[in-house]
Amino acid sequence: MNFLENTHYLLSAKLLREKVPSFEEYPFNLEVVRNFESLEFHPKVTFIIGENGSGKSTLLEAIATTWGFNPEGGTKNFNFATRSSHSNLHEYFRLAKSFRKAKDGFFLRSESFYNVASNIDQLDEEPAFGPPIKNSYGRKSLHQQSHGESFFSLMTHRFDGKGLYILDEPEAALSPTRQMAMLSRIHQLVEQDSQFIIATHSPIILAYPQARIYEIKNGILHTREYTQTEHYSITKSFLNHYQEMTNQLLK
Ligand SMILES: Nc1ncnc2c1ncn2[C@@H]1O[C@H](COP(=O)(O)OP(=O)(O)OP(=O)(O)O)[C@@H](O)[C@H]1O
Ligand SMILES: [Mg+2]
Numbered sequence: 001m002n003f004l005e006n007t008h009y010l011l012s013a014k015l016l017r018e019k020v021p022s023f024e025e026y027p028f029n030l031e032v033v034r035n036f037e038s039l040e041f042h043p044k045v046t047f048i049i050g051e052n053g054s055g056k057s058t059l060l061e062a063i064a065t066t067w068g069f070n071p072e073g074g075t076k077n078f079n080f081a082t083r084s085s086h087s088n089l090h091e092y093f094r095l096a097k098s099f100r101k102a103k104d105g106f107f108l109r110s111e112s113f114y115n116v117a118s119n120i121d122q123l124d125e126e127p128a129f130g131p132p133i134k135n136s137y138g139r140k141s142l143h144q145q146s147h148g149e150s151f152f153s154l155m156t157h158r159f160d161g162k163g164l165y166i167l168d169e170p171e172a173a174l175s176p177t178r179q180m181a182m183l184s185r186i187h188q189l190v191e192q193d194s195q196f197i198i199a200t201h202s203p204i205i206l207a208y209p210q211a212r213i214y215e216i217k218n219g220i221l222h223t224r225e226y227t228q229t230e231h232y233s234i235t236k237s238f239l240n241h242y243q244e245m246t247n248q249l250l251k
Pocket of ligand 2 (some may be wrong): 056057058168
């Protein structure tokens with residue numbers, strides 16, 4: 001593809017392996033980082049899946065931080081810090097970006113979503129010339145909404161299109177019905193020139209068709225079709241045989 005035809009913002013991420021001082025310490029000691037060379041992003045949606053602890057959040061945080069997001073989440077304007085344990089992987093990452101400029105963006109970490117909500121409330125308490133920030137989050141403090149409601153109103157009201165959205169387990173708070181609603185919201189935003197990078201365990205969200213799926217398996221990133229993933233096959237066989245499976249598991 002001609003580079004002028006690129007429709008996405010983030011093309012690829014590369015690890016500058018020769019600059020890494022040692023692969024013995026976190027985050028460089030993770031198998032997936034030891035083996036990492038580069039990652040090509042899909043123009044629309046890139047999924048990263050894999051077992052708990054395989055390194056999805058570590059990779060996502062490095063990509064998001066290299067892009068310019070606060071490592072704890074939020075937009076590029078968010079600048080709070082509540083913990084100091086971020087990995088320094090981003091210092092060794094290089095991103096290839098297209099000539100297109102993203103107008104919007106958000107990095108969601110489910111574990112620090114509470115702090116993002118607090119930061120919005122705090123900014124709204126300070127005197128400002130503009131309208132309260134929370135207007136774009138559904139006019140109600142995110143703390144006065146349930147976890148799932150607040151995340152959903154963020155996606156509905158705040159995500160604006162022409163953006164790069166990096167989401168770490170966005171399904172965490174969502175009912176299956178809301179996860180399906182999220183699929184259609186992702187699609188609307190994709191149609192409005194947005195790009196997503198999503199770490200997920202949700203077989204529903206993973207079904208989005210205009211996507212590339214990378215599965216971390218034994219520390220290596222493999223490209224998978226949806227129906228080749230464990231998420232699909234395990235969920236399918238569980239639901240089809242839940243009685244036999246629970247009998248087995250509870251023996
Ligand atoms: N600050 C840290 N210092 C040392 N080790 C860490 C740190 N943060 C994470 N790890 C380790 O790195 C590994 C990968 O963690 P990471 O959070 O990236 O996994 P993940 O794939 O996102 O898992 P999950 O699906 O449970 O969210 C884990 O084994 C974890 O214990
Ligand atoms: Mg994680």
